Amino acid sequence: MTSVVRLNRWAQVDPAAHPYDPAAAVDVIRRLAPPVPPAAPAFPSLRPGDPVAWDAYRRACQQSLEWNTAMADALVREYGPWAFGWGMAPHVTWDRWAPVVTSPEETLVLVAQELTRWRRWLEGTADRFGRLLPSLRAAAGPGDTVAAWEAAITELLTATVAWVEDDDGWQGWCDRVLTWLLTAAGLPEERSATLVDRALGARFYGWVRLSAADVADIAEHLARDVVGPRYGAFAGPGQGGDDWPDTWPEGWPSWRATNRARPHS
Structure with missing residues (x-):
């Protein structure tokens, strides 16, 4: 299993440093992907009092997480560290902790779509x-x-x-x-x-x-x-240098105000 990639440096995700062809993404992912786990029943179809169904669902979740981890590892090796974020971007429709509920081909197409969506956000x-x-x-x-x-x-x-x-x-x-x-x-x-x-x-x-x-x-x-x-520190209480209002919109007191009464003043 791959270790978590900490995407803290822009150089790790900068599109200029990591070529990517969205038109080829599906074919690349088909080549890289480990075998997709079998589709599991969707969560709402499970009956609360059915322990067998719940056990099957939990096993499917674990299989999906392991598969997602292996898929992320393969994408990072192929494309670079930026690809680690393929399933965690805002607006993402993929849930790496949920069981796979589609066919293998549909799953791989969805991965390609999410990878491209993530890439487009990085490009923006x-x-x-x-x-x-x-x-x-x-x-x-x-x-x-x-x-x-x-x-x-x-x-x-x-x-x-x-x-x-x-x-x-x-x-x-x-x-x-x-x-x-x-x-x-x-x-x-x-x-x-x-x-x-x-x-x-x-x-x-x-x-x-x-x-x-x-x-x-x-x-x-x-x-x-x-x-x-x-450049200089902020003015402290009673030091002058500004005349910020005592409150901001929504009733927030401003930490910058120097004209507010304080317990120690």
Whole structure:
């Protein structure tokens, strides 16, 4: 079984570095695929009180997971690490933990479709990076650089959240895409992951979607962290330098406000 591929570096998924012909995908997958497990009954057809049927379903799930793992391993060997994400992209219709319920040929066609869908999303991300990275490199000074990073991060967050269907899945995708941006700009992988994790933090729970205020906070925090301390830290309580409102839309208190009463002031 293959080990999990951590797709934290843009170089791992950059379409420019990994050729792919969608027209040939089905034929390639037919050549690579291990034998497809037999089709299992769909979950809704199982009767709650039928232990035999439930055991058969669980075995089918395990067989499917093992087959998906072997398929991912073969795709990574053929195409490169980017292909590991073929079954986990947003808008994906494939569930690698569910049993196979189609014929072998239909299954292989579906794998090719999901691989191509994932590839198309990576190509769209590459196009966006191709537009954003030059503006980051062309910034004249620290202030312009921070502004350029804020704009880039805001665009990526907005586009990523809009694309993810699962309200409980946007966090991981925002983390991944922002880390890709930082590594594409030349930051080391470990530092990129640390900065993104710090910016996103643990402020968002469950099925809560990002608001415009959230996006602005993340973009500013991450942009300043990327540029570094030479630009200066945020103004602390009572230090002046801004006149942010006490609250943001949706009643959120702003962490940037310096004109709010605090217990220690």
